[in-house]
Amino acid sequence: xxxxxxxxxxxxxxxxxxxxxxxxxxxxxxxxxxxxxxxxxxxxxxxxxxxxxxxxxxxxxxxxxxxxxxxxxxxxxxxxxxxxxxxxxxxxxxxxxxxxxxxxxxxxxxxxxxxxxxxxxxxxxxxxxxxxxxxxxxxxxxxxxxxxxxxxxxxxxxxxxxxxxxxxxxxxxxxxxxxxxxxxxxxxxxxxxxxxxxxxxxxxxxxxxx
Amino acid sequence: xxxxxxxxxxxxxxxxxxxxxxxxxxxxxxxxxxxxxxxxxxxxxxxxxxxxxxxxxxxxxxxxxxxxxxxxxxxxxxxxxxxxxxxxxxxxxxxxxxxxxxxxxxxxxxxxxxxxxxxxxxxxxxxxxxxxxxxxxxxxxxxxxxxxxxxxxxxxxxxxxxxxxxxxxxxxxxxxxxxxxxxxxxxxxxxxxxxxxxxxxxxxxxxx
Numbered sequence: 001x002x003x004x005x006x007x008x009x010x011x012x013x014x015x016x017x018x019x020x021x022x023x024x025x026x027x028x029x030x031x032x033x034x035x036x037x038x039x040x041x042x043x044x045x046x047x048x049x050x051x052x053x054x055x056x057x058x059x060x061x062x063x064x065x066x067x068x069x070x071x072x073x074x075x076x077x078x079x080x081x082x083x084x085x086x087x088x089x090x091x092x093x094x095x096x097x098x099x100x101x102x103x104x105x106x107x108x109x110x111x112x113x114x115x116x117x118x119x120x121x122x123x124x125x126x127x128x129x130x131x132x133x134x135x136x137x138x139x140x141x142x143x144x145x146x147x148x149x150x151x152x153x154x155x156x157x158x159x160x161x162x163x164x165x166x167x168x169x170x171x172x173x174x175x176x177x178x179x180x181x182x183x184x185x186x187x188x189x190x191x192x193x194x195x196x197x198x199x200x201x202x203x204x205x206x207x208x209x210x
Numbered sequence: 211x212x213x214x215x216x217x218x219x220x221x222x223x224x225x226x227x228x229x230x231x232x233x234x235x236x237x238x239x240x241x242x243x244x245x246x247x248x249x250x251x252x253x254x255x256x257x258x259x260x261x262x263x264x265x266x267x268x269x270x271x272x273x274x275x276x277x278x279x280x281x282x283x284x285x286x287x288x289x290x291x292x293x294x295x296x297x298x299x300x301x302x303x304x305x306x307x308x309x310x311x312x313x314x315x316x317x318x319x320x321x322x323x324x325x326x327x328x329x330x331x332x333x334x335x336x337x338x339x340x341x342x343x344x345x346x347x348x349x350x351x352x353x354x355x356x357x358x359x360x361x362x363x364x365x366x367x368x369x370x371x372x373x374x375x376x377x378x379x380x381x382x383x384x385x386x387x388x389x390x391x392x393x394x395x396x397x398x399x400x401x402x403x404x405x406x407x408x409x410x411x412x413x414x415x416x417x418x
Contacts, residue, residue: 045269047268047269047270047272049272051293051294053309053312060309060312060314062296062307062309064263064272066265066268066272068267068268070267076267078265080263082274082290082296082298083261083288083398084261084263084272084390084398085370085390085398086370086392086396089394100394101370101392101393101394103369103370104369204294206272206293206294207293208270208273
């Protein structure tokens with residue numbers, strides 16, 4: 001009996017540790033839809049220009065983040081100082097990165113991988129859905145599977161807007177992107193928060209007419 | 211990583227399409243003397259500016275506006291007012307930053323490269339920066355202004371600046387535009403407006 005209990009406890013702990021907290025305990029929604037679209041960087045006629053505040057490892061940086069959809073599945077992403085000097089400039093195309101420029105001080109694998117992952121999650125438009133969940137507020141959570149991780153797209157039923165993307169491993173939330181003040185499919189405020197590293201990026205849209 | 215914060219301001223110059231005429235040695239000397247004299251007689255500078263960031267893939271340049279204040283020997287406040295508020299004060303080998311209320315300070319005293327950049331910024335606002343040891347410099351006349359092109363000799367600087375250019379009013383010898391060309395040919399252009407020299411400027415302007 002004791003052995004039985006131990007085995008059961010072990011199995012239980014195995015399952016709990018593997019559960020993705022973002023969708024833990026939520027019921028799976030039966031749906032035929034297999035695709036989801038992130039609308040926020042999907043218009044190739046729009047220059048997406050944001051004022052950026054970055055806090056990373058106790059350093060603060062200010063600058064301007066510029067994102068442009070060049071063609072299907074291809075985004076150009078440039079970060080400059082307020083004075084216009086480029087910090088990095090790269091293209092994401094079908095999960096591949098092409099670097100046009102990066103400051104020597106940032107040209108390290110760990111930084112490049114972080115940037116690539118963050119901006120892939122942020123800009124990827126067409127998403128293949130793995131599972132769909134419904135949360136306690138009745139909002140849908142679309143789950144997609146990437147190489148070793150999952151992305152969860154929280155779609156607000158009432159506002160009909162994508163509010164949040166949560167990137168997770170099998171057991172931990174790693175990156176959360178919050179979208180707010182959405183006007184004409186432009187998220188005027190975006191917050192990118194790393195849960196397992198002291199990195200936070202705040203983006204405020206710079207309206208070209210202002 | 212914090213180094214990126216210092217790579218400020220290298221924007222300088224002009225974009226031109228008109229025919230440009232190379233200045234003769236005599237013309238260059240006369241022009242440089244005029245700029246040096248203006249510099250000698252300058253105690254303060256205040257100016258508005260418009261900054262254009264040109265990226266080849268964008269539909270429109272990213273436009274920001276603000277104002278700058280300079281006081282001898284090397285106090286500078288560079289302040290963006292639209293579409294957001296952000297200012298940097300260069301003072302005593304330090305940068306004092308105010309990013310919409312978030313204030314921070316960066317010490318550049320120990321860094322030779324950033325000291326060099328600091329003096330570059332100061333000098334580009336004044337115009338008097340004809341240092342042949344640091345740059346390959348060429349001088350042109352285009353319509354009613356002088357155009358001076360600077361190609362940095364420093365390899366570190368060349369990673370982000372291929373060339374920068376200053377445009378001078380032919381009558382006043384004052385800098386009216388600054389343009390920095392990147393190796394990719396994307397550029398930053400700063401156009402000065404309402405530039406005034408030697409007005410009274412309270413030291414408190416340079417307190418963050």
